[in-house]
Amino acid sequence: MNKNDIRLTGKTKMKRHLRCALPAATLAAVCWSGVAAAQSSLTLYGDVDAFVGAKAALGGKTAYEEGNGGLTASFWGVKGxxxxxxxxxxxxxxxxxxSVQNGSYGRYAGDTLFSRNAWVGIQGPWGQVVLGQIGPLYWNSTIWFNPFFNSFVFSPAVIHTYAGVNGQGVGGGGGEWSNAVTYSSAPYRGLQLNTQYAFGNAAGEPGQNKWAAQVVYHDGPLAANVVYQQIKxxxxxxxxxxxxxxxxxxxxxxxxVTYEIGPVKLYGQYQYIKNSITSGDVHENFGQLGTAIQxxxxxxxxxxxxxxxxxQGDFIRNTFSVAYDYPLSKRTDVYGAFLVDHATHYSSGDTIGAGIRTVF
Structure with missing residues (x-):
């Protein structure tokens, strides 16, 4: 897919050229490519995704809406x-x-300007180290291994992981860790190690931290990863x-894990969450199976x-989504999707929508 980028080279020379890119739903593949050769550059990129439809949250009433980020969250970025x-x-x-429907920045009222990523670092033969506000390794694992990527509208994996069964999903920030340091090793025979640590940045609170470790494997049609995260x-x-x-x-x-067989890509996930609570621990098991079929x-x-x-209480939640994604060009696609959601003690929730997305 062609993508219009603005790239600055040297001190005064500006070039505008076409560059190869992937649809947002398959951006995960970029993450397996390892540490690329460095070059002086500045690149502008992102995607815009909007849909119209009807949504009824668990236990709620139906709302007809024009929404943002049906298949992928709308964003823009600069990297260099x-x-x-x-x-x-x-x-x-x-x-x-x-938010494409009203032009506001951020995912919600009060969100910061560069809430997706804001970091600087060094890249070398051994890998890279970056410091700043960084996407969590756990978030990356969640979106890489489900066919609906980072959609909070239609992805069961994202909804279950971050909203949870009874409002007790994974914490620590789904889109970013502030005050963080992340090391990623150079890939070796398909293996890569990522580690992450976030400081509490509070005087007298040395035990307040977040940390994570991840092992990633990618070779041919097979990709897999295991990630562990602990937050205070x-x-x-x-x-x-x-x-x-x-x-x-x-x-x-x-x-x-993902595995590609001709026109079919299979997805699978399992996670275990434990909340240590003074009145009694709560745990959650989650599994997801998915597919993308050409x-x-x-x-x-x-x-x-x-x-x-x-x-402290047993809750069950089951969510199913299906969609068809049709490319209009190498950069733009249209889609239709439907989600049905069931949970203990709640009436069912359904979401249906049709949208358009373009990548730049």
Missing amino acids: SEDLGNGYAAIFKLESYF FNNVAGDLAATVPGLTTQSATQAG VGPGKILASDGFSKSGG
Whole structure:
């Protein structure tokens, strides 16, 4: 897919050229490519996704709406690198979510301008280290291994992981970790190691932190990963108990796999979440199976997610989505999608919509 980029080379020379890119729904493949050769550059990129439809949340009434980010969250970004010589480069990335239906920035009222990513670092033969506001490894695992990528509208994996069975999903920030440091090794025979640590940045709170570790494998048609995350706070030190009374620590483990067989790509995920609460722990098991099937010029996407929590109360949630994504060009596609959601103690929730997305 062609993508219009603006690239600056040297001190005064500006070039506008076409560059190869992938549809947003398959951006995960970029993450497996490893550490690319550094070059002095500046690139503008992103996607715009809007849909119209009807949505009834669990236990709620139907709302007819024009919405944002049906298949992928709308965002824009700037990234760049400077060649430092001897195989090293300085790198940075600034990315901002926005709502296409009203032009506001961020995912919600009060969200920061560069809430998707805002980091700077060094890249070398050994991998890369970046510092700043960084997407969590757990979030990356969640979106890579389900056919609906990062959609909060139609992805059962994203909804179950971050909304949870009974409002107790994965915390720590789904889109970013502030005050973070991330190391990614150079790929070796299809294997890559990623580690991440986020500081609480609060005086007298040395135990307030977030950390994660991930092992990724990609070779031919097979990709897999295992990630572990532990958090002591969500956004600021000491705020976990404000989310769930008595919550002190949350740990989460997720495994994911994809496999391509001709025109069919299969997806699978499993995760276990444990909330350590003073009045009694709560845990949650989640599984997701999905597929993307090439049918004509487009693809059928389908995913089924099932969660069960235990501890202080048993809750079950099952969510199924199906969609057809049709390319109008190498950069623009249209889609139609339907989601049905069931959970213990709630009336069913359904979402249906049709939208258009373009990548730049």
